[in-house]
Amino acid sequence: MPEKILMMALSPTMDTGTLARWRKKEGDTVAVGDVLCEVETDKATMDYESTSEGTLLKIVVPAGGQAKVGDTIAILGKPGEDFSALLADARPAVAKAPAASATGAARAPTPVPAGASTAPMAHAHVPASGRVRSSPLARRIAAQKGIDLRSLQGSGPEGRIVKRDLDAAPVRAVSGVMAARQAGQAPAVPSYTPGPGDEVVPLSSMRRIIARRLSESMFSAPHYYLTVAVAMDELLATRTRLNAGREKRASINAFLLAMAGRALLRHPKVNSTWNGDSIIRHTTADIGLAVALPDGLITPVVRDCGRKGILAIDGDLAGLVERARAGKLLPAEYEGNTFTISTLGSAGIDEFTAVINPPGSAILAVGAIRKEPVVGDNDTIAIRQRMRVTLSCDHRVIDGAVGAAFLRELADMLENPMLALA
């Protein structure tokens, strides 16, 4: 009998997907595991594999079309079957794809309790009225723990948020804005009337996610900033020596990640996550590197930077950055960062401050390397290659002295690479 093929949630943050390309056409036979089509999500383009067998009777959403998670995108069945009834059906409930489990697996080596899940905030099933469906018990637990209901995906009937959805949610303090949301009111958004020459650009999924996550980070984490000017001469010379004779030259970023990783392991308080009523200290430094994309950015994560060698990190980065630019990163590759590095040096920026990227509690903003006159020993002036780095810290987790000690040690390691081994 004919069955509907539904748009699945291919990542926890996905709520709409674009049918990039159909790989099967109407009339083709489909076996379990065959790729039916390619779906573009908020983060990447994913292959949609069939979980049933049969003949593709009808493509409901053509290439280029959009579908919400749960919408019917095609009909599968036996040739000649009547599927008109299925087309007339109302939209079925949200389906969740196995991709979500990969998120948990990425953090498996670290002894971290389930509450500190590193999944990015899943999109809540919010009906037009703005109220979130939830059980009375779930509402009480959320209020007690300071969890924003609108950040959760409900697994109960009709997308209702139930107790088990809270067990998996990252806990964070409720700011005034989020408290308003939790009370069921949408925060007031000013609306502007576009002028005659203005273009109204609809928000892409990625833009929505960036807006939400970074606003929430800024509103809930009290940010403060520490800047240090680092003399990069030694590091650059070390890099030249390391890359001599090597076909694949290790990037500066690989060095930054390696040094930052080692510094984080020496300063575990900085390698931590705010968890509402506790702080999770991570035992590996999983560092995200901000990568600019045509309409946004993404932070692929290199795991265990504190113990990996520079060349290994460089290898990981190459693959990740390539996939990031192609829009093909898997959730397990961009989730679960304990620290983030963002570089705008190549864009000609001297120094800047960055917004902390949860679940990390700090982010390092790296500026350009510039030759500068520097006062050295005996008040002599020398030319050094200096790079300004600014560390943003979440004051709930990292106090000033703690952040300063970490940044100072990192700067020392960058200026004198052997210190990373000492």
Add this chain to the structure above:
Amino acid sequence: MAGYDYDVVILGGGPGGYVAGIRAGQLGLKAAVIERDKVGGVCVNEGCIPSKALIHQAELFRSIPSLKEIGLSVDTKGFDYKAVFDKSRKASDALMKGVQFLLKKNKAVTIPAEGTLSGRNEITLKDGKKITGKNIVIATGSRPRVIPGFEFDEERVLSSTGAIMLTKLPKKAIILGAGAIGVEFAHIFNAFGVEVHLVEMLDRILPIEDAEAVKVLARAFQKRGVQMYTGTKAVSVQKTAGGVSVVLEDKGGARKAVDADQILVVVGRTPNTDGIGLEKVGITTEKGFIPVGDFNQTKVSGIYAIGDVVNTPLLAHVAFKEAEIAIEHMAGKSPEPRIDPLSIPSATYCEPQVASFGLPEWKAVEQKLSFAKASFPYRGAGKSVALEQTEGFVKVIYEPKTKEILGVHIVGADATEIMHEMLLGRTAELLPEDIALMIHAHPTLSEAVGEAMRAVEGWAIHV
């Protein structure tokens, strides 16, 4: 999909099997139910249904003394247990035919034969005929457990089946095992004047229920003259000229012989997983049960197992639910992958009835959980006084911070019916105040439920 006789072949037509057949039909799957005896299984024919019919008759019989109080004299000399038995058979027959009708109505084919698994998609019947299905559901149920030395002859040594089929009651009976089945038979026998000796190995009757609730029942049994031996096991049974002689041994090792006309052994049930061909499909059992994962799937893709062959509570309503889960999953729907064990109700239909779900207090203590409890006595609900059935209470175990309902234990009249309001509270994640603030009709026994929830909040009224 092409080439199979059926979308799903269900081995066994008891509560698990027939519900699977009906649900399959509702979802448009072509289903066959293979049943070697009567559809409805043990539940309809030898268990749940006939026992409840007997219990109802037992209650009518027990109300005779109160008829005397209003001036009626009842002549019990003409009492005929066979007539009671016949009523229980009438109930079973009617429901068995009802199940046949439901299966037909939902276009599920019933195959009256014994079948065994002969391949991943094939069942072979006794006459050699092969039935193939895209999916298979194993629902072969269970049978009374035999203790070595106490083999059933269904004359002197009875299983629950033999007891349900009695047409004449003994004068004196020993019941081995005080779980729900043993306690219900103790109730029935005692009501009709049998001298009952109820023996239980653990420290109290109904050992898995809440200890405080069981105390109320034990007191009632004691007042009625049921002799109970807890912490006692049966060592041997000897058949004598007039009946049986059973040697009992208590925890201290002291032995004593008890003579009776018959002994009923109800110490558990064994899953029917031997001789059904599991080895042909590579399934090995654990303690006799078939291991299953989410949606009651076995490790063989397309083969599901439900009901008493699976290591979940051996209750008909668990089989019903597992049947729905398995069939809905194979039809492409998304049911709950597993039943929440704390939301499975348990019901014992003696008087006073005992009904519960979730954690008994002793388990919460054992698991070192943080919990609080509140209870309300039946006596506080006016209806119980009008009914002259004031013994019992409604007790709630809850998590102190969130007030999540962790367990409910009710002992008293109609406990098995009024428990459902609380169970809904747990499954819909309601808070005690949701139930407490709801208007309960007066006078009903359900008011005790509302008041117990008021007690959780600290504002019970009628106590």
